Amino acid sequence: MKNLKIISGAICFAVGLIMLIASTTLSRDMAYLCKVFGVILLLFGIIDLIVVLVSQAFTSKNLKDKDDFQVSMTKCPNCGIQLKSETKVCPKCKTVIKS
Numbered sequence: 001m002k003n004l005k006i007i008s009g010a011i012c013f014a015v016g017l018i019m020l021i022a023s024t025t026l027s028r029d030m031a032y033l034c035k036v037f038g039v040i041l042l043l044f045g046i047i048d049l050i051v052v053l054v055s056q057a058f059t060s061k062n063l064k065d066k067d068d069f070q071v072s073m074t075k076c077p078n079c080g081i082q083l084k085s086e087t088k089v090c091p092k093c094k095t096v097i098k099s
């Protein structure tokens with residue numbers, strides 16, 4: 001699904017670019033139409049690609065957060081803050097954590 005969006009965005013971008021280039025070889029009326037459509041397609045392509053990239057960045061960040069969360073956690077017996085299980089000394093209250 002995501003690959004499809006990347007491909008459609010890339011195609012929009014490429015077709016828009018081709019239309020812009022082709023418009024320079026056409027007669028004036030056709031060139032105008034070609035330029036307008038070309039710019040619209042270029043913009044759609046760019047927006048599509050940006051949306052995909054941003055959503056990918058978000059999902060990969062969420063996945064990373066999830067992975068971090070799945071690392072076994074423990075609580076400081078003194079102040080109760082969340083610590084990774086391999087933590088030896090609480091960074092907040094300096095209590096030595098027994099594992």
Ligand SMILES: [Zn+2]
Pocket residue numbers: 076077078079080081090091092093094095
């Ligand atoms: Zn603590």
